Amino acid sequence: MSPNLKICAPATASLLSLCACAFPRDPANTTQQVLEGGHVRVGLVAGASPSERTIMEAFARSVAEAQNATPQFESASAKHLIDELDEGDLDLVVGPFAKKSPWKKRVALTRPYHAKNDNGAGAPIRGAVRLGENRWLIDVERETRPRGS
Amino acid sequence: MTHIPDQIKSDIRTAKRLEYWTIGWQASIIVVMFLVMGASQAMKSAWAEDLLGLAPATVFLIALHFEKKAPTRQFPYGFSRANSIAFLVSATTLMLMGAYLIYDSSTKLIQQEHPTIGPVHLFGKDIWLGWAMVAALIYSVVPPIILGRLKQPVAKRMHDKVLHTDALMQKADWMTGLAAAAGVIGVGFGLWWADSLAALVIAVDIVRDGWNAFRIALAELADGAPRALDTNEIADDASALKQRLEEQFPEGHVRMRESGRLIMAEIADAKPGNDVSLERLWPGDRKTRWRLGAVSFLPERARNNSQ
Structure with missing residues (x-):
């Protein structure tokens, strides 16, 4: 075991750093389209309080900034937005999603965005991306953490 | 006649030790794989195979316990067939599990479901969970290779069908691990179907394992002529x-x-x-x-x- 580990650990580490940018890839190329197109198509779930809405927009902006892109917002019901996400007409949906949200089967949810809702009672703000878009999910999820952590 | 023959007592001790090692290693593999399983279909199949890999080792140890027992009034021929009965049960489980996994992964292939493997936060960094899966799979491959090789000659000397099948299953285990790793890495390259395809290959292998074990157990229970360990031919x-x-x-x-x-x-x-x-x-x-x-x-x- 130990000689194996000695070889495997550095090999894995170097692989990790080598592939940090391009790996994993998105089967439907969301990240690539965002980088090339320069904008992120964001759906904001309608019905949020003004303060929630500010948090949701801030989250979407930081996701877009990280890709040197600008966000394009639209607002509608969660169902409508997730249908659009499925069709590839949106890159990201932001809204209050519970941990055991029923949408979980249709989209990949991120961790809660770090800023707290001021009412504190509702479901936390999360991002939702298309299933299987693993590179994009990692990039979006990175923005859920406060900077510098 | 029902007691263990002197000539193979030391082999039995070796086999017993190997099976305890198997259970120990296998249990650690099952825990590690479970922790990183995520939404990967291939990981799910590989995990199921690892879980079922416990069956032959357990069956062997239980059967050995019974084999030592003297015949009783209710069981005048002793308990030497206890292992075949237990074996039949575990073979049936194996086949059912394999069949379920074939169904599960082929529906995911047909529905073109894209497996989502996100990041995990480890050591202050976001790492793709796929890497953790591959590491767990590599870990899961090593013990079966070694233990399987050690068991084969012992099983031959003891004419033990359970131990022999166990050794064969462990030999197939490393293929399973590599197939699953290939599936996960395939997903990393954006090939969504790689995961379910690997899962399907593994599931077919599980059914094959089960079918072989099933046939061997059935031959004995139906009073068939003594079979060779590795084929269905007469010994x-x-x-x-x-x-x-x-x-x-x-x-x-x-x-x-x-x-x-x-x-x-x-x-x-x-x-x-x-x-x-x-x-x-x-x-x-x-x-x-x-x-x-x-x-x-x-x-x-x-x-x-x-x-």
């Missing part, structure tokens, strides 16, 4: 025994069946002479004499009645 030492008995009792009709690791022979229409002993009837060398558990003689009338 060489059993064929030699049959030939020897037919030469010695040309007027008799020889039948054989297997009870656990022992051969039970029956000669109808013949009378045992005065100097008949198992030592003399066994065609092989003395080291393997224990294989012949008993030779029974049936008078003519009894045979006619039984037909």
Whole structure:
């Protein structure tokens, strides 16, 4: 075991750093389209309080900034937005999603965005991306953490 | 006749130790794989195979416990077939599980479901969970390779079907691990189908494992002739025994069946002479004499009645 580990650990580490940018890839190329197109198509779930809405927009902006892109917002019901996400007409949906949200089967949810809702009672703000878009999910999820952590 | 033959006692001790090692390693693999399983279909299949890999080792140890027991009034032939019964149960489980996984991964392929493998936060960094999966799979491959190799010669000497099948299954385990790793890495390259395809390949292998074990257990329980360990053919030492008995009792009709690791022979229409002993009837060398558990003689009338 130990000689194996000695070889495997550095090999894995170097692989990790080598592939940090391009790996994993998105089967439907969301990240690539965002980088090339320069904008992120964001759906904001309608019905949020003004303060929630500010948090949701801030989250979407930081996701877009990280890709040197600008966000394009639209607002509608969660169902409508997730249908659009499925069709590839949106890159990201932001809204209050519970941990055991029923949408979980249709989209990949991120961790809660770090800023707290001021009412504190509702479901936390999360991002939702298309299933299987693993590179994009990692990039979006990175923005859920406060900077510098 | 139901007690463990002296000649294989040390092999049994080795086998027992190997099976305890198997259970220990396998349990650690199951925990590690579970922790990183995520939404990967290939990981799910590989995990199921690892979980079921516990069955032969457990069956072996339980059966050994029974084999040591003396016959009772309720079970006058002893308990040497306990392992075949247990084996049949685990083989059936194996096949059902495999069939479920085939269904599960092929529906995901047909529905073109894209597996989502996100990041995990480890050591202050976001790492793709796929890497953790690959690391767990590499870990899961090493113990089965070593243990499987160690078990094979012991199983041959002991004529132990459960141990032999266990060794074969462990040999297949590393293929499973590599197939799953290929699936996960495939997903990393954006090939969504790689994961379900790997899962499907593994599931087919699980069913095959189950089917082989099932056939072997069934042959014994249906009083089939003694089988070789690795095929469904009649064992060489059993064929030699049959030939020897037919030469010695040309007027008799020889039948054989297997009870656990022992051969039970029956000669109808013949009378045992005065100097008949198992030592003399066994065609092989003395080291393997224990294989012949008993030779029974049936008078003519009894045979006619039984037909």
